[in-house]
Amino acid sequence: MTQTVYVLNGPNLNLLGTREPEIYGSDTLDDVAARLDERASALGLVIEMRQSNHEGHLIDWLHEAQADGARAVILNAGAYTHTSLALYDAIRSITTPVIEVHISNPAAREDFRHHSYVGMAAKGAITGMGVYGYELALEAAARF
Numbered sequence: 215m216t217q218t219v220y221v222l223n224g225p226n227l228n229l230l231g232t233r234e235p236e237i238y239g240s241d242t243l244d245d246v247a248a249r250l251d252e253r254a255s256a257l258g259l260v261i262e263m264r265q266s267n268h269e270g271h272l273i274d275w276l277h278e279a280q281a282d283g284a285r286a287v288i289l290n291a292g293a294y295t296h297t298s299l300a301l302y303d304a305i306r307s308i309t310t311p312v313i314e315v316h317i318s319n320p321a322a323r324e325d326f327r328h329h330s331y332v333g334m335a336a337k338g339a340i341t342g343m344g345v346y347g348y349e350l351a352l353e354a355a356a357r358f
């Protein structure tokens with residue numbers, strides 16, 4: 215049975231590629247999805263790529279990934295990373311492994327980005343590798 219890897223993106227990441235390219239690069243989420251789809255096909259996996267500016271959507275999608283028997287969730291929760299106890303609880307509530315991804319390196323940025331509620335519950339994290347971090351996370355998920 216072909217397994218799915220959910221790739222979930224949080225607030226403002228719909229702007230990826232259009233603002234602050236010096237931090238986040240010039241690729242759009244659609245560009246990222248195209249590369250992930252190609253690699254996933256070679257790995258015998260399917261990508262479910264989503265983005266929302268609403269915390270509850272991300273939580274619903276984490277529950278959906280569990281119910282769907284997904285191989286893994288790749289989660290860039292955006293700024294909710296640093297604020298959301300609800301996302302921490304949602305990740306803890308599922309057995310599907312969650313890989314935290316950040317395009318930038320939050321540890322090297324403002325202090326308010328140094329704590330990750332997502333990271334406290336996730337299986338692991340890839341940060342600071344630009345959008346390539348999503349591909350690195352997919353390679354890891356393929357080996358779970």
Ligand SMILES: O=C(O)[C@]1(O)C[C@H](CCCOc2ccccc2)[C@@H](O)[C@H](O)C1
Nearest residue numbers: 226229230233238292293316317318327
């Ligand atoms: O580096 C990352 O991937 C972040 O998750 C991006 C978040 C920001 C998401 C907004 O992304 C934009 C992308 C392009 C233009 C404007 C915002 C930031 O709050 C986190 O600390 C680190």
